[in-house]
Amino acid sequence: MSTRANPKSAASIMVAVLRRLNALKPLSPAQLQxxxxxxxxxxxxxxxxxxxxxxxxxxxPSFILSGWxxxxxxxxxxxxxxxxxxxxxxxxxxCVEPSPLSSAAVVxxxxxxxxxxxxxxxxxxxxxxxxxxxxxxxxxxxHMRRSASLEEELLLxxxxxxxxxxxxxxxxxxxxxxxxxLSLIGQADGHRFAMPLTQEVLADFLGLSxxxxxxxxxxxRRERLIEMSGSHVVLLEAAQLAVIADYQPPVLPQTW
Amino acid sequence: MSTRANPKSAASIMVAVLRRLNALKPLSPAQLQxxxxxxxxxxxxxxxxxxxxxxxxxxxPSFILSGWxxxxxxxxxxxxxxxxxxxxxxxxxxCVEPSPLSSAAVVxxxxxxxxxxxxxxxxxxxxxxxxxxxxxxxxxxxHMRRSASLEEELLLxxxxxxxxxxxxxxxxxxxxxxxxxLSLIGQADGHRFAMPLTQEVLADFLGLSxxxxxxxxxxxRRERLIEMSGSHVVLLEAAQLAVIADYQPPVLPQTW
DNA sequence: CGCTAGCTTGACACAGGTCAAAGGCTGTGG
DNA sequence: CCACAGCCTTTGACCTGTGTCAAGCTAGCG
Numbered sequence: 056m057s058t059r060a061n062p063k064s065a066a067s068i069m070v071a072v073l074r075r076l077n078a079l080k081p082l083s084p085a086q087l088q089x090x091x092x093x094x095x096x097x098x099x100x101x102x103x104x105x106x107x108x109x110x111x112x113x114x115x116p117s118f119i120l121s122g123w124x125x126x127x128x129x130x131x132x133x134x135x136x137x138x139x140x141x142x143x144x145x146x147x148x149x150c151v152e153p154s155p156l157s158s159a160a161v162v163x164x165x166x167x168x169x170x171x172x173x174x175x176x177x178x179x180x181x182x183x184x185x186x187x188x189x190x191x192x193x194x195x196x197x198h199m200r201r202s203a204s205l206e207e208e209l210l211l212x213x214x215x216x217x218x219x220x221x222x223x224x225x226x227x228x229x230x231x232x233x234x235x236x237l238s239l240i241g242q243a244d245g246h247r248f249a250m251p252l253t254q255e256v257l258a259d260f261l262g263l264s265x266x267x268x269x270x271x272x273x274x275x276r277r278e279r280l281i282e283m284s285g286s287h288v289v290l291l292e293a294a295q296l297a298v299i300a301d302y303q304p305p306v307l308p309q310t311w
Numbered sequence: 312m313s314t315r316a317n318p319k320s321a322a323s324i325m326v327a328v329l330r331r332l333n334a335l336k337p338l339s340p341a342q343l344q345x346x347x348x349x350x351x352x353x354x355x356x357x358x359x360x361x362x363x364x365x366x367x368x369x370x371x372p373s374f375i376l377s378g379w380x381x382x383x384x385x386x387x388x389x390x391x392x393x394x395x396x397x398x399x400x401x402x403x404x405x406c407v408e409p410s411p412l413s414s415a416a417v418v419x420x421x422x423x424x425x426x427x428x429x430x431x432x433x434x435x436x437x438x439x440x441x442x443x444x445x446x447x448x449x450x451x452x453x454h455m456r457r458s459a460s461l462e463e464e465l466l467l468x469x470x471x472x473x474x475x476x477x478x479x480x481x482x483x484x485x486x487x488x489x490x491x492x493l494s495l496i497g498q499a500d501g502h503r504f505a506m507p508l509t510q511e512v513l514a515d516f517l518g519l520s521x522x523x524x525x526x527x528x529x530x531x532r533r534e535r536l537i538e539m540s541g542s543h544v545v546l547l548e549a550a551q552l553a554v555i556a557d558y559q560p561p562v563l564p565q566t567w
Numbered sequence: 568c569g570c571t572a573g574c575t576t577g578a579c580a581c582a583g584g585t586c587a588a589a590g591g592c593t594g595t596g597g
Numbered sequence: 598c599c600a601c602a603g604c605c606t607t608t609g610a611c612c613t614g615t616g617t618c619a620a621g622c623t624a625g626c627g
Contacts, residue, residue, distance in 0.1 A: 128471055130557050136474040138467055151407060152460040158559075159467055204408040210466060211394055211415055215384055217473035218392040218518030222615070253573065262474030264616050269575065301386050303414075478583070509605065520584050525607065527583095 068168075069094045071144035071240040072118045078239050078307055079201040086195070093118070097170045100124075100163040107148065107161040114148035114161060115171055122167035123251055126159045127259070137260040139209060140164075140233070140252075144240040146172070146202050165251045201308065208305050217262045220300070222271045225261050228300035230281065234290055235304045246290040324424075325350045327400035327496040328374045334495050334563055335457040342450060349374070349426045356380075356419040363404065363417040370404035370417060371427055378423035379507055382415045383515070393516040395465060396420075396489070396508075400496040402428070402458050421507045457564065464561050473518045476556070478527045481517050484556035486537065490546055491560045502546040 069090055076082055076090070097120060100106055106124060107114035124141040138159055141147060147161055147169075212232065216225045233250060237243040254272075258265045275281045280296055282289040290296060297303075325346055332338055338346070353376060356362055362380060363370035380397040394415055397403060403417055403425075468488065472481045489506060493499040510528075514521045531537045536552055538545040546552060553559075 128467065130471070130475060132557070134475045136471045138470055150460070151456045158464070200407045204406070207463075208414070210470070211384065214394055214466070214470060214473060215386070215392045217470060219386060219390045255573080265573095266575090266617080267615055270615090273575085301388070511605085521605095522585080522607090523583055529607085 068097070068120050069118075069170075071120065071142075071242070072170075073144075074240045075144035076195075076198045076202075079205065080197050080308065082198075093170050093172055094120075097168050100167045100169070102163055102165050102167075104163045104167075105160055106163060106167070106169070116146070116148040116173045117169040117171050119143050119145050119147065120168040120170055122163065122165040124161055124163045124165075124167050125256070125260070126161055128159050135259040136262065137256065139206065139213065140260060142233075142236055142240065143242065146199065149199055149203070151203070164256055205305055205307075222261070222263050222267055223274065224300050225263070226257075226268070226271045226275065227280070227296045228302050229257075229261060230275075230288060230290060231293070231296055231300055231302040231304075234288075234293070246293055248288055249286050250288050251286045324353070324376050325374075325426075327376065327398075327498070328426075330496045331400035332451075332454045332458075335461065336453050336564065338454075345450065349428055350376075352427060354425045354427070356423045356425070358419055358421050358423075360419045360423075361416055362419060362423070362425070372402070372404040372429045373425040373427050375399050375401050375403065376424040376426055378419065378421040380417055380419045380421075380423050381512070381516070382417055384415050391515040392518065393512065395462065395469065396516065398489075398492055398496065399498065402455065405455055405459070407459070420512055461561055461563075478517070478519050478523055479530065480556050481519070482513075482524070482527045482531065483536070483552045484558050485513075485517060486531075486544060486546060487549070487552055487556055487558040487560075490544075490549070502549055504544055505542050506544050507542045 072093075073082065073087065073090060076086075082090070098117070100122075119141055121143050123143075124147070126138040126141065126147075127135055128138070129135050141161070209232065212228070216228050220228065234243055234246070234248055237248045242248060252260075254265050254268045257263075258268045261268065263271070272281075272283060276283060280290075280292045280299075282291055328349075329338065329343065329346060332342075332346070354373070356378075375397055377399050379399075380403070382394040382397065383391055384394070385391050397417070465488065468484070472484050476484060486506075490499055490502070490504055493504045498504060510521050510524045513519075514524045517524065519527070528537075528539060532539060536546075536548045536555075538547060
């Protein structure tokens with residue numbers, strides 16, 4: 056992973072982060088300013104690069120600015136299961152526990168840009184003994200807790216997909232989830248969005264074989280529920296897909 | 312759910328809770344005393360009863376004293392997926408977020424006894440800004456964070472099981488996990504333990520059909536890897552099961 | 568241009584689901 | 598104290614969703 060100073064305006068590059076956090080809980084002007092300041096130091100990783108290895112030391116907390124990554128684990132015979140897809144705006148490396156038990160690697164799926172964010176909350180969702188955060192005028196604790204809460208919800212959705220849904224339902228469900236998440240950060244154009252994933256990645260996420268992912272996507276296309284070309288997806292019949300997949304988008308807190 | 316005062320000695324009834332928390336982080340004498348005091352007010356639920364309904368208000372934080380429960384979600388067509396099995400000593404109703412997003416019901420699988428524990432941390436896994444002093448409400452902050460961390464680890468294991476393991480592997484993996492967790496709370500007798508679950512529950516946990524669970528358990532018995540009679544399980548070849556299931560027990564923090 | 572990674576297709580195999588029925592248990596009430 | 602009822606387990610026959618293998622195909626890229 057390489058680091059460099061960022062010459063560009065921070066505001067533009069932080070859009071996804073700002074939108075996501077703001078959706079979780081409205082950001083104050085002071086908080087916006089504070090986040091903008093994070094944009095001046097970014098790191099990048101190429102596709103396939105591990106941002107955090109399995110047994111390694113805890114990752115530095117950061118936000119994904121652009122590109123997609125995933126949390127995954129490998130079985131000893133090489134099988135892979137992806138726990139979650141990480142999109143721009145997502146936080147990685149934060150945890151409730153200073154020394155996390157969870158053995159999961161974080162791997163870039165495309166070229167990824169990150170910005171360090173440990174100055175926000177010390178890297179812990181509630182840091183066990185964060186000396187300064189109690190006095191810190193900019194509190195992101197609520198945001199990070201809600202972020203963790205949303206992540207958990209998405210993980211539970213994933214368990215249901217894997218345990219009780221067919222390949223067809225699973226695929227539809229995943230597409231709806233991605234669309235919802237991308238809309239949140241302003242990266243969906245109506246029902247159209249970019250999904251820079253190979254079918255192998257989709258297979259390892261959905262618990263299917265590559266071949267079957269291919270056939271399932273074809274079926275969805277044939278039935279005119281979606282369109283796909285290159286890495287672009289269009290949900291032609293979002294409502295019908297939601298019925299098929301029994302999809303219910305996460306409920307974000309309205310006013311707290 | 313019915314409530315009553317508990318005439319019995321608290322110490323005996325809290326054993327599982329004490330053992331589990333102590334394994335996560337050694338309990339001080341003061342903490343032991345504090346926990347004992349929780350044992351004087353217990354609630355019970357019968358098998359099948361919802362401890363927390365899906366959309367309902369957040370559950371009161373509590374510990375399971377005896378009996379088994381689960382977190383689950385139902386699909387609109389009636390399919391059920393169990394996220395986790397809840398054993399004596401487990402905490403339920405705690406969350407990082409005051410108003411949790413996660414839509415999961417908690418349901419008793421057997422007769423269950425619980426004790427309210429909101430006096431411990433206010434029901435929240437202590438937030439960032441909380442003074443981590445040995446002061447009252449957050450006295451158990453470290454324990455509850457580690458508890459949450461362990462739960463997350465178990466959930467990731469579950470995702471791998473459902474996504475990438477065969478019925479045979481899944482079943483072996485689950486049995487090893489249960490054995491590990493029951494050993495932690497002193498409810499395993501060597502390689503023998505009680506598992507008060509119907510095959511329907513196992514099916515909904517493992518993402519399989521009842522019939523296939525039955526056949527898979529039979530296969531494990533036929534191959535002399537396990538013994539089962541009634542609700543008792545014996546792991547005859549734990550090491551071999553671990554190889555089959557690619558099982559690695561969670562790593563508990565050693566000395567913090 | 569040729570290579571390589573990714574996509575697509577067909578033929579076939581098999582894990583796991585479904586359906587249906589027969590046996591156990593166990594608690595309960597006559 | 599027996600007998601019934603109901604839940605759970607077990608079994609067999611059969612079906613199907615998904616995996617595997619193997620071969621082309623396509624397109625971006627050095």
